[in-house]
Every structure is written in structure tokens, then in C-alpha cells.
Amino acid sequence: MSAVVExxxxxxxxxxxRRGTRLALDGFDMTVHAGQVHGFLGPNGSGKSTTLxxxxxxxxxxxxxxxxxxxxxPQASPRLARHIGALVESPRFFPHFSAWDTLALLCDAGRVxxxxxxxxxxxxxxxxxxxDRVRTYSLGMRQRLAVAMAVLxxxxxxxxxxxxxxxxxxxxxxxxDLMRALADSGMTVLLASHIxxxxxxxxxxxxxxxxxxxxxxxxxxxxxxxxxxGRWRVRLESADELPTAARALTAxxxxxxxxxxxxxVSGITRTGExxxxxxxxxxxxxxxxxxAVGLEDIFLRLTDASTAGRHRLGVMA
Ligand SMILES: Nc1ncnc2c1ncn2[C@@H]1O[C@H](COP(=O)(O)OP(=O)(O)OP(=O)(O)O)[C@@H](O)[C@H]1O
Numbered sequence: 001m002s003a004v005v006e007x008x009x010x011x012x013x014x015x016x017x018r019r020g021t022r023l024a025l026d027g028f029d030m031t032v033h034a035g036q037v038h039g040f041l042g043p044n045g046s047g048k049s050t051t052l053x054x055x056x057x058x059x060x061x062x063x064x065x066x067x068x069x070x071x072x073x074p075q076a077s078p079r080l081a082r083h084i085g086a087l088v089e090s091p092r093f094f095p096h097f098s099a100w101d102t103l104a105l106l107c108d109a110g111r112v113x114x115x116x117x118x119x120x121x122x123x124x125x126x127x128x129x130x131x132d133r134v135r136t137y138s139l140g141m142r143q144r145l146a147v148a149m150a151v152l153x154x155x156x157x158x159x160x161x162x163x164x165x166x167x168x169x170x171x172x173x174x175x176x177d178l179m180r181a182l183a184d185s186g187m188t189v190l191l192a193s194h195i196x197x198x199x200x201x202x203x204x205x206x207x208x209x210x211x212x213x214x215x216x217x218x219x220x221x222x223x224x225x226x227x228x229x230g231r232w233r234v235r236l237e238s239a240d241e242l243p244t245a246a247r248a249l250t251a252x253x254x255x256x257x258x259x260x261x262x263x264x265v266s267g268i269t270r271t272g273e274x275x276x277x278x279x280x281x282x283x284x285x286x287x288x289x290x291x292a293v294g295l296e297d298i299f300l301r302l303t304d305a306s307t308a309g310r311h312r313l314g315v316m317a
Contacts (some may be wrong), residue, residue, distance in 0.1 A: 003067075004157050004188040005032035005055065010064035012050050012212075024050045025061065026212035032157075032190055032205075037183045039203035039220075040192040041295075043303050047212040048192040052088050052159055055190075057081075069156060085150035086159040091142065095135035099126050099145050102134065106152055116152060123185075124148040124178055140171030147178060151187070158182060161192045176202050200224075200295040210303040220295065227298040228290060234263040234274060235287040248281045249274065264291065 012025040025047045032038040042048050053059040055068060057077030066073040068080055093102060103117040121127045124144040129137070134145065143163055150158060160179075164172045172195065179202055183189050193199050199206060199220075206223060208216040216223060236245055239261050246256045246263055252273070257264040265274055275285050 002034045002070075003031050004034050004069055005030065005038075005190060006065075006067040007031070007051070007055075008065045010051065010054065010066065011062045012047075012054065012059070013062050024212055025054075025064075028064070028209060028212055029214045030207045030209075030217070032188060032207075034188050035183065035186065036204040037179055037189040037191060037202055039199035039206040040190060040209070041194075041196065041199060041206055041299055042192075042209035046209045046303070048209060049088065049161055051209070052086070052161055052190075052192060055159060056084065056086055056088065058088075082153055083156045084159065085153065085155035085157070087146050087150045087163055088159060088161040091146035091149065093134045093142065093145065096133055098131045098133055099137075099148070100130040102145065103148060103152060106149060110153060112152055116154075120148045120152055123151070123181065125174060138171075140167050140174060143167065143171070143175065144178065147175075147182075151182065155187065157188050157190065159190045162194065163191070164193065164195055164198065172198060196294070196296040196299055206295070208299060208302050215302045216298070223298060224293065224295065227293060227301065229266075229293045229297075231264050231266045231291040232268070232271060232274065233287070233289050233291055234265055234285060235261065236278075236283060237286050241283055244281060245278055245283050248277055248283065252277045262287075 007028060007030040010025045010028040014022045014024055028047060028051060030051070040048055050059065054061050054066060055073060057074040060074060069083055071080055073080070099121060100117060103120060104114055106112070107114050107116060118127070121130045124147055126141060126144055126148065129141065134142065137145065147160070147163065164175045167175060176198055179189050179191065191203065203220055205219045206217065207214060218226065234245070236242060242258055242263055246258045249256045249263070249265055253267060254265050255267040268274060271288055274288060278285060
């Protein structure tokens with residue numbers, strides 16, 4: 001799998017007279033592979049927008065190496081511009097223009113054939129409102145028009161900063177379907193988002209940033225399994241047997257929490273240990289499953305740990 005984005009050791013410091021020196025990126029690393037929807041996650045102020053602005057050549061890093069589509073940034077940024085589409089700031093529209101007029105104007109300015117307008121309107125689901133004025137559009141429709149503007153030149157890499165911000169559940173779902181359709185059409189999508197359930201459903205891989213540092217990355221499945229809770233949920237034929245089962249498991253060194261209809265067990269290396277310990281007391285497992293951990297739990301665990309560590313070290317900006 002080839003890397004579309006490679007970032008190594010990125011540092012960026014902001015200096016202002018009023019607020020002093022602020023370290024926004026502190027040796028940050030990230031890799032995004034071709035054809036994936038890659039989620040870029042981090043708490044407010046952790047450095048996501050700064051990273052995206054560096055990738056786009058909009059701001060310069062103090063140190064580190066950045067390559068997009070194999071080319072160095074910022075040196076190759078003018079050449080890369082036509083291969084990257086981006087939605088990183090609130091889009092501005094001419095409210096009295098229609099979506100069709102808006103895209104046609106951009107086609108003319110960017111020497112893209114106008115035949116692309118209808119294609120893109122179809123892709124973002126605005127074909128039936130294409131001739132209506134933008135000022136009559138909902139927030140979700142405006143966001144989809146902004147994505148249409150970003151993909152007009154059929155970029156290889158699409159960078160989106162919180163595209164579902166402020167959208168209702170239906171709008172979020174349309175945006176998710178759109179991202180998936182774009183990735184299926186061969187585009188690599190880098191998506192900064194706070195909506196972790198969405199990221200878990202949509203993204204192939206993720207990078208987690210906290211206080212300007214990389215704190216986790218990998219395919220969503222890997223990240224979920226790497227940070228699995230190590231706890232197992234155990235149900236028996238009858239809930240009446242749970243107290244006896246809890247005593248049996250505790251006696252062999254496991255940690256057990258008794259809930260109304262199940263046990264939560266940790267402190268084991270193999271699940272067979274649970275069935276074996278219960279069988280010696282004539283108890284049989286009806287259901288045994290790993291306790292589910294979502295991306296949100298992992299995100300909070302990693303970013304809290306990182307922030308707490310940096311507070312201890314006294315290196316917070
Ligand atoms: N132009 C700037 N001048 C001074 N400080 C800045 C500037 N831009 C960003 N910062 C600081 O850099 C740090 C990272 O900000 P950044 O906007 O990259 O975070 P973010 O992860 O995108 O946050 P959010 O999720 O809230 O958008 C923050 O401490 C922020 O205050």
C-alpha cells in the first residue's frame with residue numbers, strides 16, 4: 001500500500017506578544033495510505049487544523065518532514081495543488097448563485113470542463129436542487145456543495161476538517177455515504193472529526209493526536225483490538241447461578257463484577273479458564289463475549305493519558 005501522506009517529526013510553534021509561545025505540534029507523525037478514508041482525531045486545540053494547514057502549504061512548519069503523493073511539502077505545494085481538494089475553513093458562497101452556477105464558475109477559473117458540474121452534483125446528491133439559489137439551501141446542502149467544490153478537479157487526496165459539523169443525524173449520514181462513495185471512486189480521504197461513532201463506522205484507519213503528538217494509529221480494527229478492555233461478559237443458563245459462579249471464579253484468582261444478568265470477568269489469559277473453573281462446580285456458560293470497547297473509549301483513554309503525562313512533565317503550552 002503506498003502512502004499518500006507521510007509526516008515525520010513535525011513541529012510548529014506559534015508566537016504572539018499577548019499569549020507568548022505556544023507549541024502546536026511537537027514532533028508529530030502520521031501516515032495515510034492510498035484509497036483509504038483516514039480519520040484524524042484529537043481534542044480541541046490538539047493540532048489537527050495546524051497539521052492540515054501545513055499539508056496544504058498554507059502554513060510553514062518549524063521542523064519535520066512532510067510528503068504528499070511522494071512530493072515534499074512545501075517545496076512541491078504549487079504542483080500538488082491540483083491533486084488536493086480541501087474543505088478546511090467555513091466555505092463562502094455567493095448566496096444568489098445556484099450550485100450549478102457556483103461550480104460552473106469554478107470550472108471556468110480552474111480550466112475544468114463544464115461537463116464535470118453535473119457529474120459532481122450527482123455525486124454529492126444535489127442534482128435535483130442544482131438550479132436553486134444557495135441561500136435557500138440547508139446547512140447540510142451547503143456542506144455538500146462545499147465538498148462538490150473540493151472534488152471538482154477530481155483530486156487524489158481530499159482533506160476535510162469537520163465536514164459534518166452542525167449537521168443533524170440525516171445530514172451526518174449523507175456526509176458519511178458521500179465520503180464512502182468518494183473513497184470507492186479512488187480518492188484518499190483525510191477526515192478530521194470529533195464525531196467518533198461516525199469515524200468508527202466510516203474510516204478504514206485513524207491517527208489520534210493529543211497536545212501536538214501522535215498517541216495512536218492504525219486500522220480501526222487494529223486500534224480497537226489493541227486497546228481491548230481485557231474484560232469478558234459471561235452469562236449462565238440461569239441468573240440465580242451468578243453468585244456461585246462469581247465465588248468459583250474469584251477463588252481461582254479472577255476479578256469478577258456481578259451484574260443483574262451476567263458477570264464481567266478480567267484477569268485471565270485464555271477464555272477456556274472461565275469455562276473450566278465453572279465446569280468444576282457443575283456450572284455451564286451460556287454466552288461468553290469480549291466486552292466491547294468503542295473508539296470513543298480509546299480516544300478518551302489515549303488523549304487523557306497523554307495530557308496528564310504532559311501536565312506532569314510541565315510541558316503544556
Ligand atoms: N494562528 C495561530 N496563532 C496562535 N496560536 C494558534 C494559531 N493557530 C492555532 N494555534 C494554537 O495551536 C494549537 C493547536 O490548534 P489547532 O487549531 O491546530 O487545533 P485543533 O486540533 O484543530 O483544534 P479544534 O478541534 O478546536 O479545531 C492550539 O493551542 C491553538 O490555540
